[in-house]
Amino acid sequence: MANITRIRTMQSLHTFLVAGLFFVLNLVIASQVIAADEPPTNEELEQQLEQAAGDKKTAIYLELAIKNRNEKPQLTIDYGKKALEHIRQYPNDEDEVLVLCNMAWSYMLLGQYDEAEELSVRGLEIAEGIDDIKSLIVPLNIAGLAYWRQGRYDEALALYHRALDIARELGDTSGESATLNNIGLIYVENGDSPKAFDYFTQAKNLGDKLGDKHKMTIAMNNIAGIYSSQSSYSQALEVQLEVLKVREELNDEPGTAEISLNIGITYIHIGEYEKAHEYLKRALNFYEPVGDTRAISQTLNAMGLAYFNQEQYDAAAVHYDKALYYARQTNDKVMEANALISKTELQIARHMPEDAQESLNKAMALVEEIGLKPLEVKTNFHQAEIFLIRNQLDEALTHIQTAIELATEARERAQESDSYELLSRIYEERGEYQQALEAYRKHKVLDDDIFSQTNSDKLSQLQSLYEAEKRTKRIELLERDKELQAAKIQQQRFERNVWIFSLTLLLFIALLLYGRYSQRKVNQALSRALETQTGLMQAVAHEFRAPLARVQLGVDMLEELDDGDKKVFQNINRGLGELDSLLKEILALLKMESRQELEEFQPVIVGDLLAEQIEAYQPLHPNKTITRAEPPRGPAEFQLPKKHFEWILSNLISNAMNYSEQQVELGYRSSPSALEIYVDDDGPGIAKEDRDKIFEPFVRLDPSRTRSTGGTGLGLAIVSRLARLYRAEVRITTSDLGGSRFVIYWPLHKYIK
Template sequence: MLQPLSIARRPTATPWLPCLAALIIYFFGSTFAAAQQETRPLEAAASGQQKTEQLLQLAIQNRNTNPQKTLQFGALALESLETNPDSASRTLVLSNMAWAHMVLGQYEQGILLAEQAVSIAESLDDPDHLIVPLNISGLLYWRMAEFERALSNFFRALELTQTLKKTDSEAATLNNIGLIFIEQGDNARAFEYFRKAQKIHRASGNRGKLTIMLNNIAGIFSAQGDYSQALEIQLEALRIRESLQDKPGIAELQLNIGITYDHIGDYDKALDYFLEAQHLFESLGDKRAIAQTLNAIGLAHQHKLDFAKAQKHYEKALSYAREIKDESIECSVLMSLAQLKILQGQPRDAQTFLDQGFRLAKSLGFGALQSQGHLLQAEIHLQQNDPERAAKEAEIAADMADASSEKAKSSQAQLLLSQIHAARGDYRQAFSAFRHHKKLNDELFSKASSDKLAQLRSLHEAETRLRKIELLERDNAVQASRIEKQKVERNAWIFGLLLLLTISLLLYGRFSQKKVNLALQKSLNTQRELMQAIAHEFRAPLARVQLAVDMLQDQETRPDSALFGNINKGLKELDELLREISLWLRRESPESAEEISQLVNLQKLLQEQAALQHQLHPGKCISVTPAEAASQKVPLPRKYLLWTINNLLSNAMRYSHRQVEVSCRVQAESIDIFVDDDGPGIAPADRQRVFEPFVRLDPSRTRATGGTGLGLAIALRLVESFDGSITISESHLGGARFHLSWPTHQ
């Protein structure tokens, strides 16, 4: 049974599909199951049938990496079949030899062997053996640009795969048919066949073959200008290829992703992907792919206006293409060189390259490159001051782009037509063509996409050009400019006076605001001092009341314990409230002193405070997760840090159901402490309100649960005075997570 065959990578005329001509030949019959395993060395004593089988396995093993060996082993296998005839084996041997000739670029030799294999398979009256040679002969005809004959073989193979219900072979054939339609510029039909193949591969779970379909579909989105969708699909395919450690597939996708970034306008990002792809292709020795990558690198440098580097890479790519005699790559590079010469203002050199490229594009039947050629020809005529001929060529390019639904190329053609009409002085036609270009651009970028930079650039350029065309249509430009000059002079005086008035008002406002700020600060300081005095003075009579209650309780013969308990509890809460109000006022004061940092063992500090909280809440569990660097001593203001940690732990224990977890992390610039509880949690809308003084979020958080409502407010002010922060999020325990970040450098 044949191993799956990966298509020999044939560069296509479509730039988004540089190394994928994907045929996958699957498992036919059961007599060659050993071909999937590592090939055994030939045994001298092997029988004729065994020798043929082993030679066939060696041919399969080397068909992509060393096609010359495949041809050698295939010839030996044919000799063996002369003494031990087996038509099925002969079909497979001839098919693999045809494949090897295709990899070597020897298409005519390959087609002779492939057609011979088709004839033998037809004589067997076994449709199963006919699928492979039909697909290989279709690929060879495609390489020779005989698209109709290629489609005829592919459709015949498709019918057999559907009759035999061989879904993997059906998907491979669907893919090949889609690639032919791409070459012919029929993206809609190509998309239809790619989608069918993708559905089959998803159902079978074959991730490797699925990436081929994803890449082809991404190419169609790219041709239609939907670069965001194309990039999303290509990145998905790249992740799959990386998980499969498929170096050729990774290189292909890196090249295609680079091309997409080049379309978006992120040329540096594109070059990063191109260089990675080039490195992989060079390690694989794939000269076709190297040539295409060099062409893409040259295009990126051309877009960056680095013409010297662009020409250097184009020339290397052309050398590779001619060495391997691949006319499709040669055609693409010639078109790129023509474009470069146009940008350099050398229409004569551009015409030389374009004539060569145009001739190849027509002979190969590549619609996309022919459309590009007409655009380049229009630009050359425009540089040669021949707008009439330029307009005809641009209109042909626009019609071809519209027929193949290539909105990006159609937009480019309309923009060129706008420039041509403007050069002819026909501003009405120029305006009409430019509006058509702008409409196409709006359609290209109307989808929600991640390439916002490209969208903004396109819209900006469109608006700029639109204004230029509108200005050209005004016949009274001279008179208008004179009137405009007078207006500018008058407005300059008015603007100067307004500016002077505005500066005066700003200075006066700043002076007034400063006075207001000083008055407000004085008032706030007075209120703060008054509140501190009231709180301080209030504690003296409060202490006397407490003493009187204690004495009264001692004098009672049968004191009411519940009554006195409530009185003492209320007095205690009032005392705690006054103490925290005093602390709040001190933290709000700008004159608050800062404690000098001490070396603190954070892990030990947390464990000690957790133990104290457990004593206060023996019915609940609190744990401290040890951290790797927490046992080291860190310079921190111990008193304030201790107060803050104790407040957070107390809050968590108070509102938790059963469990509190404490963890920490020591970094170079700060420490991070996390307190998690399994309580009711805090809604996102309320997470800032808990830091406001006296705020309780729900009826359950009353003084019955303890606290005055100032603890978290004081903690936040304290932490912020040291440039730290406290944030709240959802805990993995189901309740709230408090994150304290405290800088270690003051």
């Protein structure tokens, strides 16, 4: 009986996750955030914050909060706090309500229900003052969820019913469907399965009406949960397999993993443990790569239960320990308490009372902090079991009586029944056989009531299903007749259009073949022209260098013979030096453009490379200072094309030294996917509209960036092309030193040309 109670608790926990997933969808709709095909990353949104102001900045903070609330709830809380600070300067009640609701949701994921309740109630109070009643739907549901997670079902139900009335008044079908599911889940907790079944059925019908299979499968999954709670596992499994098929058709991987977990739990009920492991592993194979620690913990706990029922206690212990580890990673106290209770049950079954007591003490501390009565019932129940094993009968009697009181108060009839059965055994050990008999009779009465209620619930559900099936069949007949008429018309259109399509296809193929033939000839001509042009430019550059060298030699000889004014010769030498540098850069650029070859990657210690560059450039500019920022924590060695990377870095540093006033600073940081190196200067900076231009060859910006400051005008062009060759990116922003910051984002994955 203890195992049955435990499984039901697991299902209750899973039901909470289903409601959470659906409620997230409700929040997205209510917040009116339009999702793009490829939503912006956190980094991109952070960059937008730099340019945003006023309400736009609040909107970006809100988008960041919504984006991270499931995977990184603490990040949502941090962004929410920033958004609230900004809202104080630019008041907006609607945005403040959504920020508070998202923060409350994140606190619930972290198991911090007091903070969640405080923020959700505050959001509801603000929404009460907004003229648009639609703004009440989200805070009503969030506040209801906060009450529900604390076992305050009546308060939660009142808020949900109010949200349902508003959704119906506004014709908000999506909000109505979400709230119907939440109300149904409350009735499940209250043990009123017929009412829960009715609300889930309404939610399912709304999903059908909207054509939203996702909403429909959520309601169906909850209906399966009712079947399972009534021990109708075959019916539950039938519904769950249907849900699985739909979610696979929708290519909904998270939904498929979720229903696979449910199916695995149902197979545990049925006793087909190998099948259970098959579906639970499928769920785990999805959750582990995405890092969903909460779902991983729940799945591992279920796998541990399967091994426990197979009496493979060592395997069960391993999975319970892993589930406990991930629950602590998630910082979900409910999950952690359940994992500890699982360990306690296993240790009791293995006759290890001392270990069981240690696990239970940790669980009881968490349960006392959370304040959930169903978990208090379980901890008192297992404490009584441990005292019974130790033959501490008075203490066992005290705890089992507490468990019965709490189970009665929480309307946990299955746990109340199990507790009376254990009470009977305690009285029997004490030699109080009359009390033992009375306790056992109460256990039997409760079991019979549960059995009768289950059958009554099944009858009500069957009647509801029969009426729904009749309506469905009537609609299907009308739709089938309509489809038949449409098929006849479609057949006539098809026969008429097939010849037109065939002729059009033949013409298209002919044009395509001719176009490809013409394009091939054009490409060949262009390739030959480019090769000729490149060769000619290289030849000109090489030929140009030879006479320049001779002129340079003659000037040097004149300079030695003539002791007069050497300024003219110095100017000639300077000009010739500039021409020589220019030709070298042109040849390098041409070579790079024509070859496009990648250098072999090798290990490079970036800090040492920066130090070498500082040592090379500092003597060339004795009146300026070049420094290196404090290296960050983490890896210092990276796989890089050393020669090309030094070329890029050298050009960036040379550019910064030329245009700085007194100071240049180098630094770097890294992430698992990219290396980021920046070069700061305290020069005049670059206007935003000019930042793309400076990567073009021979482009200089007036008045500050001209040949008088040095350089050929090709250094940054070479940087841009080398970066593009390795799929890196060069950006320009404003430096903390007051000038420009050149940042190179270098991908760390292996480059494939």
